[in-house]
Amino acid sequence: HWHGFFQHNHNRMDGSAYVTQCPIAPGNSFLYFFSAGHQVGTFWYHS
Known part of the structure; x- marks a missing residue:
């Protein structure tokens, strides 16, 4: 769960x-990859 990032129309990695x-x-694992712009x-x- 992320704090501080603005993820407009993109909550699938929340x-x-x-x-x-x-x-x-x-x-298993999960790799988060996105641009902070x-x-x-x-x-x-945190999880």
């Missing part, structure tokens, strides 16, 4: 299993 994305199975500030994420 981390809510079965709501915005499929859960990550045990032993011209955003500046403090950003963080």
